[in-house]
Amino acid sequence: MAARKEGECCEDLRRERAKCSFNKEELTYLMDGGKDKTLHRRKIEDIFLADPEFLDPIRPEYMSHEERYNNELRKACHMIRKFNENEDMQQLVGEMEGIRSLMGSGLGVALTKDGNPLALHFVMFLPAILGQGTVEQQGYWMSRAWTGEIIGTYAQTELGHGTFLRGLETTATYDSNTQEFIIHSPTITATKWWPGGLGKTVNYAVVMAQLYTQGKCHGVHPFIVQIRDEETHQSMPGVTVGEIGPRLGMNTNDNGFLRFNQYRIPHTNMLMKHSQVLKDGTYVKPANDKLSYGTMVFVRVAICFDAYRQLQRAVTIATRYSAVRHQSELVPGEPEPQILEYQTQQYKLLPQIATVYGIMFAANDVWNTYNEVTGNISEGNLAYLPELHALSCGLKALSSTDATNGVDVCRLACGGHGYLATSNLPRIYTTTTAAITYEGENTVMWLQVARYLIKSYHDAQKGHRLQQSVSYLTTQSASAHATADLSNTALVAAYKQAVSVMVSNAAAHLQDHISKGAVFEKAWNSCSVYLVKCAQAHARYYTCEKFVDGVNRAELSEGTRTVLLRLCRLYLIYHITINQGDFLRSGALTGGDISSLEKEMADILAALRPDAVSLVDSFDIHDRVLDSSLGSWDGNVYQRLYNEALKSPMNQTDVPQGYYKYLRPLMKANL
Numbered sequence: 001m002a003a004r005k006e007g008e009c010c011e012d013l014r015r016e017r018a019k020c021s022f023n024k025e026e027l028t029y030l031m032d033g034g035k036d037k038t039l040h041r042r043k044i045e046d047i048f049l050a051d052p053e054f055l056d057p058i059r060p061e062y063m064s065h066e067e068r069y070n071n072e073l074r075k076a077c078h079m080i081r082k083f084n085e086n087e088d089m090q091q092l093v094g095e096m097e098g099i100r101s102l103m104g105s106g107l108g109v110a111l112t113k114d115g116n117p118l119a120l121h122f123v124m125f126l127p128a129i130l131g132q133g134t135v136e137q138q139g140y141w142m143s144r145a146w147t148g149e150i151i152g153t154y155a156q157t158e159l160g161h162g163t164f165l166r167g168l169e170t171t172a173t174y175d176s177n178t179q180e181f182i183i184h185s186p187t188i189t190a191t192k193w194w195p196g197g198l199g200k201t202v203n204y205a206v207v208m209a210q211l212y213t214q215g216k217c218h219g220v221h222p223f224i225v226q227i228r229d230e231e232t233h234q235s236m237p238g239v240t241v242g243e244i245g246p247r248l249g250m251n252t253n254d255n256g257f258l259r260f261n262q263y264r265i266p267h268t269n270m271l272m273k274h275s276q277v278l279k280d281g282t283y284v285k286p287a288n289d290k291l292s293y294g295t296m297v298f299v300r301v302a303i304c305f306d307a308y309r310q311l312q313r314a315v316t317i318a319t320r321y322s323a324v325r326h327q328s329e330l331v332p333g334e335p336e337p338q339i340l341e342y343q344t345q346q347y348k349l350l351p352q353i354a355t356v357y358g359i360m361f362a363a364n365d366v367w368n369t370y371n372e373v374t375g376n377i378s379e380g381n382l383a384y385l386p387e388l389h390a391l392s393c394g395l396k397a398l399s400s401t402d403a404t405n406g407v408d409v410c411r412l413a414c415g416g417h418g419y420l421a422t423s424n425l426p427r428i429y430t431t432t433t434a435a436i437t438y439e440g441e442n443t444v445m446w447l448q449v450a451r452y453l454i455k456s457y458h459d460a461q462k463g464h465r466l467q468q469s470v471s472y473l474t475t476q477s478a479s480a481h482a483t484a485d486l487s488n489t490a491l492v493a494a495y496k497q498a499v500s501v502m503v504s505n506a507a508a509h510l511q512d513h514i515s516k517g518a519v520f521e522k523a524w525n526s527c528s529v530y531l532v533k534c535a536q537a538h539a540r541y542y543t544c545e546k547f548v549d550g551v552n553r554a555e556l557s558e559g560t561r562t563v564l565l566r567l568c569r570l571y572l573i574y575h576i577t578i579n580q581g582d583f584l585r586s587g588a589l590t591g592g593d594i595s596s597l598e599k600e601m602a603d604i605l606a607a608l609r610p611d612a613v614s615l616v617d618s619f620d621i622h623d624r625v626l627d628s629s630l631g632s633w634d635g636n637v638y639q640r641l642y643n644e645a646l647k648s649p650m651n652q653t654d655v656p657q658g659y660y661k662y663l664r665p666l667m668k669a670n671l
């Protein structure tokens with residue numbers, strides 16, 4: 001793949017690449033999950049990117065709102081047709097990685113740039129049917145949905161409620177006479193609001209609604225609801241549906257609104273894997289009433305992968321640019337250095353590269369846990385569901401926050417050019433930051449993690465055995481760190497001690513409020529800023545531990561292991577230094593330890609500096625996926641910036657219409 005691997009590049013990047021101290025392919029294989037998967041991914045990319053149908057006639061930024069939507073829809077539908085073309089292609093892209101890449105921040109962002117109108121179909125509609133439907137329901141709906149015969153979304157959020165699911169107002173009332181559910185939006189705030197693809201694309205939706213049967217409400221349940229006619233695509237009688245208007249980003253996802261007026265659907269359309277309504281209206285409870293939230297758990301895990309892939313793109317752009325950009329004087333009179341020579345620039349970028357690996361190792365671990373726990377659930381064992389919920393909330397929040405902040409650091413690291421649309425950093429940012437809000441707003445996610453930590457802490461106090469990810473809460477000790485051991489193992493232990501002390505402090509604060517007469521919920525609210533900090537520290541500890549384990553387990557040659565260990569070490573130290581108060585206050589580390597770590601961090605930045613460009617090269621991101629005038633493989637930054645500017649429709653004429661209409665009358669007013 002010439003554009004990515006062998007093409008010509010500028011002298012700066014050639015020199016950078018010549019310095020590489022490790023085997024880039026090994027890291028690429030590690031990230032993809034093995035050599036076979038790398039080859040498989042490259043093959044998919046080659047096929048899709050060679051197809052001229054996926055090219056844009058002009059930059060989407062120059063199109064109208066509707067033109068942009070139509071353009072992305074054209075490509076999204078072509079993608080599905082291509083996918084259905086033959087069995088080889090289905091095998092090629094049919095696996096989880098393939099779908100993730102096509103719909104998310106892998107190949108997908110090269111094909112559909114500002115949100116794929118079909119994304120929710122693959123990311124939530126199909127998983128909801130698989131996770132919430134009976135075997136018969138899966139058989140019927142999946143066969144229609146997989147080929148795109150019907151297209152769906154996941155309609156949960158309402159104008160009035162997104163976070164607080166128990167507050168949803170849409171009702172599904174069972175009528176045993178006709179064996180139908182009546183779906184209804186009783187108030188304006190019950191209007192479904194936000195679902196991706198809902199505006200104009202989908203004809204079906206999994207609608208989350210309060211189930212009423214035999215006069216009783218049984219809480220939120222999933223229903224498959226037809227929104228539009230399968231022939232004409234007109235909205236069904238009793239359904240009002242539309243698009244919600246321009247957004248910060250992801251503007252071609254046609255996020256929509258939806259209202260129901262006593263709209264009837266067949267009894268068979270309630271997804272009944274976990275709970276059922278019998279034909280006579282009898283309600284059969286699920287083993288756990290949070291099982292209907294299962295689709296969100298799946299997507300939260302998927303978001304972690306998406307988050308680090310967005311950060312990978314941003315840091316690839318910023319690092320290559322930093323090797324090409326020369327600015328200021330490091331030593332008076334000497335030539336302007338590459339901006340990557342500045343330690344402050346290294347401090348911006350190298351921790352982002354480390355973060356990519358940190359999130360990747362943690363996300364792989366949570367994905368394995370997800371598969372294990374869902375396997376257990378299907379055999380009736382729900383014991384690990386709370387741990388999975390806490391891990392998926394914590395990692396979703398940590399990965400989306402870190403990736404968003406990291407992308408913005410990368411944008412700022414590119415100076416003024418990073419602010420240009422053609423750098424692609426603004427779009428990467430607006431896409432990445434959406435994940436902080438969707439699929440559970442991050443503060444709310446942190447508080448779910450905190451709830452699990454406090455419960456686990458109390459369980460530990462009662463002598464109960466804790467689940468693995470929080471087992472360190474049983475071994476809490478506030479004694480000062482005594483030895484000078486600052487090995488990775490010792491730093492992970494320091495993280496555990498710091499979080500452990502924080503959680504115990506939080507429990508004490510809560511108790512204090514309760515002792516003074518506050519009810520638990522009010523006490524919780526009074527401590528919630530600190531509780532969020534506990535949850536963040538826990539998720540960081542977890543990521544650090546998975547990073548260390550991941551590097552130790554990876555089969556790598558000496559040079560590659562050395563560079564990955566440096567990144568791991570940088571990750572551990574970086575987060576300790578920026579949260580040093582937690583380590584000092586808990587006695588997990590001393591001031592002297594922090595000073596040693598700060599010095600070591602400076603050395604690590606210098607040691608990693610020569611490998612910086614090769615490290616981002618090993619992410620193996622095709623130029624079309626980067627889509628950036630600053631980050632291309634060849635480093636031909638200035639020519640690309642200039643060429644892109646020339647393509648502006650405003651540059652197709654010398655004097656704009658606006659001059660004659662507005663400017664000239666003003667400028668000549670006094671003549």
Ligand SMILES: CCCCCCCCCCCCCC(=O)SCCNC(=O)CCNC(=O)[C@H](O)C(C)(C)COP(=O)(O)OP(=O)(O)OC[C@H]1O[C@@H](n2cnc3c(N)ncnc32)[C@H](O)[C@@H]1OP(=O)(O)O
Nearest residue numbers: 100104119156162163164165290293302306389438439440
């Ligand atoms: C392929 C990838 C590519 C990506 C591309 C992107 C494309 C775009 C994609 C865009 C896609 C965007 C698409 C979208 O945005 S779809 C919409 C997403 N919406 C949300 O995520 C809503 C967030 N809110 C909630 O999840 C709930 O309301 C929360 C959790 C906040 C509270 O809930 P609730 O008020 O009901 O509960 P409670 O607080 O009384 O707590 C009660 C107990 O329940 C336990 N509990 C709670 N939840 C779970 C759970 N899940 N499994 C197991 N247990 C759970 C909890 O631990 C507690 O346990 P205990 O402590 O009592 O023992």
Ligand SMILES: Cc1cc2nc3c(=O)[nH]c(=O)nc-3n(C[C@H](O)[C@H](O)[C@H](O)COP(=O)(O)OP(=O)(O)OC[C@H]3O[C@@H](n4cnc5c(N)ncnc54)[C@H](O)[C@@H]3O)c2cc1C
Nearest residue numbers: 154155156157161162163194195196434438439440441443
């Ligand atoms: C790009 C995008 C795509 C989306 N796609 C979909 C989709 O496909 N389907 C779908 O159903 N939904 C979708 N959503 C909706 C999304 O899931 C919700 O916006 C999200 O869950 C947050 O809910 P909210 O908007 O009600 O925020 P709110 O809950 O109103 O949050 C507002 C503020 O209140 C705070 N807050 C709320 N509750 C608490 C609490 N208990 N404790 C402390 N602070 C609290 C939050 O932290 C936040 O700061 C999408 C949203 C976006 C932005």
